[in-house]
Amino acid sequence: MERNQWVSSLTALLLCLIFVVASEASDWSILNQGGGKRKLGYSLKNYCESWRMNVEMNNIRDFEIVPGECVDYVGKYMTSTQYKVDVERAFEACRLYLSDAFEPRGDGGDAWVFDIDDTLLSTAPFYKKHQFGGEKLNRTALEGWMKEAKAPAVVHALDLYNEIKNRGLKIFLISCRGESLREATIENLVKVGFTGWKGLEMRGLEDAEKGAQEFKAEQRKMLIKKGYRIWGVVGDQWSTLLGLPSGKRIFKLPNSLYYMA
Numbered sequence: 127m128e129r130n131q132w133v134s135s136l137t138a139l140l141l142c143l144i145f146v147v148a149s150e151a152s153d154w155s156i157l158n159q160g161g162g163k164r165k166l167g168y169s170l171k172n173y174c175e176s177w178r179m180n181v182e183m184n185n186i187r188d189f190e191i192v193p194g195e196c197v198d199y200v201g202k203y204m205t206s207t208q209y210k211v212d213v214e215r216a217f218e219a220c221r222l223y224l225s226d227a228f229e230p231r232g233d234g235g236d237a238w239v240f241d242i243d244d245t246l247l248s249t250a251p252f253y254k255k256h257q258f259g260g261e262k263l264n265r266t267a268l269e270g271w272m273k274e275a276k277a278p279a280v281v282h283a284l285d286l287y288n289e290i291k292n293r294g295l296k297i298f299l300i301s302c303r304g305e306s307l308r309e310a311t312i313e314n315l316v317k318v319g320f321t322g323w324k325g326l327e328m329r330g331l332e333d334a335e336k337g338a339q340e341f342k343a344e345q346r347k348m349l350i351k352k353g354y355r356i357w358g359v360v361g362d363q364w365s366t367l368l369g370l371p372s373g374k375r376i377f378k379l380p381n382s383l384y385y386m387a
């Protein structure tokens with residue numbers, strides 16, 4: 127080996143080493159805020175729990191991917207007993223609200239709105255194969271997975287769905303899934319037990335440019351114009367719940383896998 131070649135190989139090796147050390151350091155930079163001098167008195171788990179909590183509170187918005195250091199944490203949470211208990215608690219609040227406040231008019235105008243993904247059907251099996259939100263969403267891959275119509279029901283969702291239906295409320299499903307997924311979506315819903323909804327609103331071509339929040343608020347507006355009273359809206363994304371007109375009550379389910387604006 128010529129001397130020049132040897133020197134450039136050594137330089138490349140050194141640069142590699144510096145890069146590895148620097149990226150290790152930057153992985154932990156969030157825990158070393160304050161110039162790295164102040165040791166934060168909490169763990170990575172504390173940090174990730176706080177990240178997740180602030181996603182739920184809609185303080186942290188528009189994240190494209192789950193931060194790399196929290197991927198394990200989010201994956202564990204979304205497949206944990208705690209997640210199931212949290213969802214059950216939210217559904218319990220729906221039940222309590224209905225038994226306290228629901229006054230059926232008996233005119234067929236009482237309505238309830240559900241989102242579909244991660245409210246009735248779980249996308250967790252898809253995200254499990256994609257680093258639990260730790261990699262940028264590939265919409266083609268997600269829609270391909272949805273077309274297979276094999277999403278499981280969100281835990282306890284079917285019980286609540288049936289209870290609401292049996293109270294005589296008309297159920298409307300408002301989803302950001304595109305119309306091209308209608309057949310697969312119906313197949314999937316029926317396969318896991320969801321039947322007897324009054325309306326299934328999906329995004330058509332004319333809605334392609336609209337954000338989720340705008341699209342969903344428009345759909346609710348149309349329901350109200352037709353004379354429906356929306357008693358409640360359940361969703362895992364704030365874009366399902368915010369925007370006017372709303373329901374009399376909104377219920378947020380946990381989801382820190384992705385953010386849909």
Ligand SMILES: *[C@@H]1O[C@H](CO)[C@@H](O)[C@H](O)[C@H]1NC(C)=O
Pocket residue numbers: 264265266267270
């Ligand atoms: C997205 O997913 C599709 C279908 O699985 C695949 O063909 C394509 O290469 C993926 N694109 C990227 C950028 O990974």
